[in-house]
Amino acid sequence: MRPFDAIVIGAGQAGPSLATRLAGTGMQVAMVERKLFGGTCVNTGCIPTKTLIASAYAAYLARRAADYGVSTGPVTVDMRAVKARKDDVSGRSRTGVEAWLKGTANVTVFEGHARFESPTTVRVGEELLSAPKIFINVGGRASVPEMPGIQGIPYLTNSSMMEVDFLPRHLIIVGGSYIGLEFAQMYRRFGSEVTIVERGTRLISREDEDVSEAVQGILEGEGVRICLNSDNIRFSKRDGDVAVGLNLRDPAAELVGSHVLLAIGRVSNTSDLGLEQAGVLMDKHGYIQVDDELRTNVPGIWAMGDCNGRGGFTHTSYNDYEIVAHNLLETAEEPRRVTDRIPTYGLFIDPPLGRAGLTDAEIRRRGIPALTGKRQMTRVGRALEKGDTRGFMKVTVHAETKQILGAAILGVGGDEAIHCILDTMYAKAPYTTIQRAVHIHPTVSELIPTVLGELGPLETPETKAH
Numbered sequence: 001m002r003p004f005d006a007i008v009i010g011a012g013q014a015g016p017s018l019a020t021r022l023a024g025t026g027m028q029v030a031m032v033e034r035k036l037f038g039g040t041c042v043n044t045g046c047i048p049t050k051t052l053i054a055s056a057y058a059a060y061l062a063r064r065a066a067d068y069g070v071s072t073g074p075v076t077v078d079m080r081a082v083k084a085r086k087d088d089v090s091g092r093s094r095t096g097v098e099a100w101l102k103g104t105a106n107v108t109v110f111e112g113h114a115r116f117e118s119p120t121t122v123r124v125g126e127e128l129l130s131a132p133k134i135f136i137n138v139g140g141r142a143s144v145p146e147m148p149g150i151q152g153i154p155y156l157t158n159s160s161m162m163e164v165d166f167l168p169r170h171l172i173i174v175g176g177s178y179i180g181l182e183f184a185q186m187y188r189r190f191g192s193e194v195t196i197v198e199r200g201t202r203l204i205s206r207e208d209e210d211v212s213e214a215v216q217g218i219l220e221g222e223g224v225r226i227c228l229n230s231d232n233i234r235f236s237k238r239d240g241d242v243a244v245g246l247n248l249r250d251p252a253a254e255l256v257g258s259h260v261l262l263a264i265g266r267v268s269n270t271s272d273l274g275l276e277q278a279g280v281l282m283d284k285h286g287y288i289q290v291d292d293e294l295r296t297n298v299p300g301i302w303a304m305g306d307c308n309g310r311g312g313f314t315h316t317s318y319n320d321y322e323i324v325a326h327n328l329l330e331t332a333e334e335p336r337r338v339t340d341r342i343p344t345y346g347l348f349i350d351p352p353l354g355r356a357g358l359t360d361a362e363i364r365r366r367g368i369p370a371l372t373g374k375r376q377m378t379r380v381g382r383a384l385e386k387g388d389t390r391g392f393m394k395v396t397v398h399a400e401t402k403q404i405l406g407a408a409i410l411g412v413g414g415d416e417a418i419h420c421i422l423d424t425m426y427a428k429a430p431y432t433t434i435q436r437a438v439h440i441h442p443t444v445s446e447l448i449p450t451v452l453g454e455l456g457p458l459e460t461p462e463t464k465a466h
Contacts, residue, residue, distance in 0.1 A: 001121070001128045004030045009114045009122065010137035012039025013314050014304035014321035016101055018135055021325050023106035030129050032122070034113040037098040039139050040306070041314040044159040048090040049182060050348060055082045056189035057350055067387055077190050083165040115274035119298050132300050135324065136288060138273065140306040143265040149235035153242050156261045158183075168192045172244050172257035174233060176203040176226065178347050180263030181215065184224050185349045195225040195255055197233060197244060204347070208360045210392070211353065211408055218349065218390050227255070235260065268307045285309065292337040293327050294320055310338050313345055342425050346415040351391050354418030357406030357425055360396055364460055369399040371455040377411035381442045386412050393444075395421060395431070395451050396458055402430035413444040420445050
């Protein structure tokens with residue numbers, strides 16, 4: 001048995017930072033990674049997909065060059081070159097994380113699958129490691145639920161899409177949420193025919209209806225076909241292609257495509273960790289149960305990142321590291337908690353969506369008295385100059401305290417401009433703080449004070465009916 005002061009399982013977003021931080025205090029740390037350093041973000045998530053999105057944007061802009069007074073020849077996309085660029089960007093991040101860990105004093109890296117044998121011991125191959133503190137950062141993977149015919153066809157997930165170096169003739173994407181929408185626009189811009197199949201009544205049902213409607217308009221405007229209310233999705237082979245059945249109302253309704261991408265959620269990588277040997281509790285979805293400081297039910301074991309079901313984003317995973325490290329090492333200060341953070345994320349279609357705080361639907365459900373302001377991007381100078389006026393911005397505030405409750409910016413620069421609002425929310429400042437700020441012209445952010453100067457009552461189902 002090899003004793004350590006701490007064991008970190010998984011080199012995703014939280015694990016490496018925590019391992020090196022603990023090692024910097026003189027602790028002997030075992031870092032375990034079974035496959036690719038950097039986790040989902042570096043290898044199959046944020047970095048490679050946003051690199052692909054950048055290539056797709058270049059193709060899209062080149063085709064629109066004449067709109068800007070620029071002449072170009074025929075635009076073609078070399079998918080092998082696109083993949084090579086993605087591999088280079090992702091690979092440099094991965095090797096950087098690996099070199100960082102292996103070059104850090106007091107960190108010993110073990111490459112292999114970790115399994116608990118007790119609350120304080122973990123086996124990695126032939127090695128048995130022990131430590132009084134163990135941190136789980138094993139991430140998640142694409143969900144492949146049982147659907148009729150799914151095991152009889154070849155299908156892609158967000159991970160296997162990273163190996164695609166060709167242009168699918170017709171890509172059928174099952175799932176109309178964040179991952180599916182990004183791949184849909186991306187491959188449509190590369191030149192594929194693309195169809196989204198969604199069982200719900202609208203895309204990205206987590207968002208407000210006006211956001212869903214606008215996003216659907218953006219994608220359909222670029223030629224993406226969208227099939228909603230697909231309540232009986234099923235698969236079969238069809239002359240070298242794949243047939244996808246859609247609904248119960250019309251058994252004959254089906255699509256035939258060359259490739260199928262499953263984008264229907266994520267599951268935690270916890271099924272083969274031996275958590276039962278340690279007594280660590282999970283919920284019915286396989287997520288490790290943690291408290292507000294990311295401690296499991298077993299003293300000395302923490303869970304960070306996607307495997308705890310408390311965020312599911314790179315930025316929340318990194319914040320998990322910050323919470324754990326602060327509470328372990330900054331003991332004289334007030335503890336940090338998961339509930340301190342404000343929900344925020346982006347949808348990286350083009351133009352992007354930046355979201356912060358509560359949706360309007362959540363505000364209505366909670367019965368909070370609210371005011372809201374909204375402006376179409378057609379009235380934003382920066383969007384006009386950029387030649388892309390799709391989308392809108394809206395901000396909703398508490399009618400009595402004047403604090404910002406939530407915001408959505410769907411449009412040029414929305415993923416950056418949202419931070420003006422987010423930072424004001426963290427400061428717990430009234431919306432008048434940002435309303436009276438002087439922003440740079442011409443930007444998207446400069447219109448946020450204008451939106452806040454045009455607030456009106458947030459509609460409820462009752463007021464909308466009248």
